Amino acid sequence: LNAKRPTQKDVARMAGVSRGTVSMVLNNRMNGRVPISDETRTRVFQAAAALGYAPNPVGQMLAQGNNCLIGIFTYDPVFPYEQDDFYFPYLTGIQQEASEQAYNVLLFTRNHGTEPHRIYANSMNSLLLADGCILMGGMPDRDELQRLYNEGYPFVYIGRREVPGCQIDWVIHDYRYGAAAATRHLLQLGHRHLGFVGGNGEEPQADKLAGCRQALADGEMPETSLQLFPIDKSSVAAQVVQVILASGVTALLCDDRKVFEWLGREMRVQGVRVPGDLSLVSLTTAEARLPDMLAPTHVQLNQRLVGAVATRTLIKRVLGEADGPQQLYLPCKFVVGETTGPPNR
Amino acid sequence: LNAKRPTQKDVARMAGVSRGTVSMVLNNRMNGRVPISDETRTRVFQAAAALGYAPNPVGQMLAQGNNCLIGIFTYDPVFPYEQDDFYFPYLTGIQQEASEQAYNVLLFTRNHGTEPHRIYANSMNSLLLADGCILMGGMPDRDELQRLYNEGYPFVYIGRREVPGCQIDWVIHDYRYGAAAATRHLLQLGHRHLGFVGGNGEEPQADKLAGCRQALADGEMPETSLQLFPIDKSSVAAQVVQVILASGVTALLCDDRKVFEWLGREMRVQGVRVPGDLSLVSLTTAEARLPDMLAPTHVQLNQRLVGAVATRTLIKRVLGEADGPQQLYLPCKFVVGETTGPPNR
DNA sequence: CTGAAAGCGCTTACAG
DNA sequence: CTGAAAGCGCTTACAG
Numbered sequence: 001l002n003a004k005r006p007t008q009k010d011v012a013r014m015a016g017v018s019r020g021t022v023s024m025v026l027n028n029r030m031n032g033r034v035p036i037s038d039e040t041r042t043r044v045f046q047a048a049a050a051l052g053y054a055p056n057p058v059g060q061m062l063a064q065g066n067n068c069l070i071g072i073f074t075y076d077p078v079f080p081y082e083q084d085d086f087y088f089p090y091l092t093g094i095q096q097e098a099s100e101q102a103y104n105v106l107l108f109t110r111n112h113g114t115e116p117h118r119i120y121a122n123s124m125n126s127l128l129l130a131d132g133c134i135l136m137g138g139m140p141d142r143d144e145l146q147r148l149y150n151e152g153y154p155f156v157y158i159g160r161r162e163v164p165g166c167q168i169d170w171v172i173h174d175y176r177y178g179a180a181a182a183t184r185h186l187l188q189l190g191h192r193h194l195g196f197v198g199g200n201g202e203e204p205q206a207d208k209l210a211g212c213r214q215a216l217a218d219g220e221m222p223e224t225s226l227q228l229f230p231i232d233k234s235s236v237a238a239q240v241v242q243v244i245l246a247s248g249v250t251a252l253l254c255d256d257r258k259v260f261e262w263l264g265r266e267m268r269v270q271g272v273r274v275p276g277d278l279s280l281v282s283l284t285t286a287e288a289r290l291p292d293m294l295a296p297t298h299v300q301l302n303q304r305l306v307g308a309v310a311t312r313t314l315i316k317r318v319l320g321e322a323d324g325p326q327q328l329y330l331p332c333k334f335v336v337g338e339t340t341g342p343p344n345r
Numbered sequence: 346l347n348a349k350r351p352t353q354k355d356v357a358r359m360a361g362v363s364r365g366t367v368s369m370v371l372n373n374r375m376n377g378r379v380p381i382s383d384e385t386r387t388r389v390f391q392a393a394a395a396l397g398y399a400p401n402p403v404g405q406m407l408a409q410g411n412n413c414l415i416g417i418f419t420y421d422p423v424f425p426y427e428q429d430d431f432y433f434p435y436l437t438g439i440q441q442e443a444s445e446q447a448y449n450v451l452l453f454t455r456n457h458g459t460e461p462h463r464i465y466a467n468s469m470n471s472l473l474l475a476d477g478c479i480l481m482g483g484m485p486d487r488d489e490l491q492r493l494y495n496e497g498y499p500f501v502y503i504g505r506r507e508v509p510g511c512q513i514d515w516v517i518h519d520y521r522y523g524a525a526a527a528t529r530h531l532l533q534l535g536h537r538h539l540g541f542v543g544g545n546g547e548e549p550q551a552d553k554l555a556g557c558r559q560a561l562a563d564g565e566m567p568e569t570s571l572q573l574f575p576i577d578k579s580s581v582a583a584q585v586v587q588v589i590l591a592s593g594v595t596a597l598l599c600d601d602r603k604v605f606e607w608l609g610r611e612m613r614v615q616g617v618r619v620p621g622d623l624s625l626v627s628l629t630t631a632e633a634r635l636p637d638m639l640a641p642t643h644v645q646l647n648q649r650l651v652g653a654v655a656t657r658t659l660i661k662r663v664l665g666e667a668d669g670p671q672q673l674y675l676p677c678k679f680v681v682g683e684t685t686g687p688p689n690r
Numbered sequence: 691c692t693g694a695a696a697g698c699g700c701t702t703a704c705a706g
Numbered sequence: 707c708t709g710a711a712a713g714c715g716c717t718t719a720c721a722g
Contacts, residue, residue, distance in 0.1 A: 362708075362709085363708065363709045363710070364709090364710095365708080365709065365710080365711095366707095366708060366709075369708095380707080381707065381708080382707065382708095385707080385708080404714090406714090407713095407714045407715065407716085408713080408714055409714085410714070
């Protein structure tokens with residue numbers, strides 16, 4: 001395509017030195033103890049500038065074996081786009097931390113067309129270009145995680161994930177705390193019969209459920225209950241709302257914002273009043289997006305922080321500075337909005 | 346750190362073939378016309394699987410000279426975070442297109458601490474790891490763009506940017522069209538004296554201004570005017586609003602969403618009614634974020650599309666399939682909301 | 691102070 | 707059908 005880029009050899013020839021010297025000068029390294037003469041140095045710099053030379057990073061990477069590259073791989077489709085505002089704050093945190101530690105960030109989008117998205121495309125690890133990788137996504141392939149772990153490839157999962165036989169690194173919000181706080185709030189308002197609506201049965205949801213149950217137990221109230229309403233992709237909102245209404249619960253803990261909004265919309269359609277007829281809590285960050293929406297009572301996450309800490313942890317792991325499995329719970333905050341109130345019945 | 350990863354040589358040894366053969370088999374390439382025997386192939390595959398071998402992409406990149414990597418570099422700080430929802434839709438579009446074309450995406454965050462963010466860190470092109478790069482950001486360094494262009498490094502700017510002596514590639518919304526539509530709308534409502542509030546004087550703003558002026562000229566109304574209210578980082582909202590009110594304009598075209606929200610907030614503080622006292626238009630996508638906010642009259646962008654088209658253009662350029670400068674205007678849509686109405690005076 | 695050589699892990703003509 | 711060699715562009719001990 002373009003005229004070939006100038007190479008180290010060109011600079012060396014022009015400056016009248018060897019390639020090794022060019023490398024030393026440009027990287028400001030003096031390998032033996034004796035420094036290179038100022039006169040030689042300026043000759044090299046001038047030649048580099050004259051040629052518009054910049055070292056080919058690929059050559060450097062190969063020779064040094066260190067790429068200064070943090071990968072991001074997600075098991076979720078990047079699309080549908082509605083998830084952007086959930087996914088991207090993590091990315092911001094990752095970028096920030098990577099930037100501070102002088103790493104670039106590599107998004108492994110390459111095989112994202114293939115369904116499902118896999119790390120071992122053609123049965124080979126496709127993550128090797130990065131020194132280590134941040135993994136995300138609701139439903140990872142545990143076998144892949146196990147294999148990755150056994151191969152010694154450095155990675156950190158955003159979200160708690162248990163892999164048989166391995167203690168993988170993860171960073172995650174303390175969903176358990178958040179769910180417990182939400183449950184206490186509902187108990188204080190006078191609710192006794194709570195519902196929990198959730199989708200997949202992955203660890204983050206288990207943590208939330210555990211938090212709810214613990215708060216109920218700690219509350220030591222007589223006659224409290226927690227009913228589960230499992231949903232999946234085939235669930236119909238109208239039916240789910242009917243089932244919930246018929247169940248006698250007066251308040252609903254929603255696994256995440258998506259469930260929260262999905263139910264909220266349907267309730268409005270059916271004329272169910274929130275919080276009059278039913279109190280509603282989102283166990284992840286939710287926002288009042290439309291002008292006529294209530295401010296949600298929700299557990300506010302700090303995705304930026306989680307992303308940054310995951311990156312810090314990963315870099316430590318890459319550098320061999322992490323001893324033992326890193327499994328971190330980061331704080332989240334319970335925020336009382338307008339979607340919860342005293343029970344009506 | 347970890348036990349060293351198995352290398353091509355290990356596979357070759359185990360399978361009892363040469364390194365070249367391993368390469369041929371694993372890449373499913375038959376360089377001469379004669380295929381490699383099935384028996385040899387399975388031996389190689391088995392050895393690779395047994396060792397958990399995956400080719401080191403850095404080696405491949407160096408040998409092939411093609412990295413399948415699209416870079417993203419922005420002159421804007423990634424932070425403050427408020428810009429996330431403006432910046433990220435572009436990213437989504439880039440990712441999508443890169444994914445479809447089997448490219449990975451590299452975020453050049455590495456020197457993002459240094460102020461200002463530069464491509465030529467240590468006077469050397471830091472973008473070389475990617476085959477080509479998408480550039481973004483409000484206030485690029487034109488000298489860098491010129492140098493990049495002259496070196497033949499493939500890049501596409503998101504946003505029109507003129508560089509002396511070069512015809513660089515860019516992809517951009519048709520702001521001119523959007524601004525013209527907004528202006529026509531205001532004229533139809535009966536406004537005659539319009540204001541334009543804008544910050545930097547970069548090309549996108551010039552396009553918007555040109556659109557406004559053209560619509561005014563085409564309207565052929567007597568006694569219309571367009572007043573400019575330039576602002577910068579030191580501008581105080583309260584003062585700007587005072588100046589605007591005193592100026593006699595009845596409608597305001599805001600260069601972007603940030604200006605729109607900044608003025609909107611201040612007007613509410615001062616009790617200026619929108620659109621009663623003043624009609625307000627945002628010339629980029631704006632949303633009603635708070636429950637008691639009006640639906641904005643605005644020009645709706647399609648950042649995802651722009652990101653995707655920029656990526657497509659860049660890849661063509663990288664592959665040498667682009668002939669001549671690529672300078673594309675993509676459609677945007679004018680949306681009438683609640684912040685515009687007939688003038689009061 | 692500087693140069694020649696080996697090596698990083700791969701691919702690709704070129705011989706056999 | 708397969709192997710030996712050169713080359714991608716760099717860095718890093720090692721000699722001088």
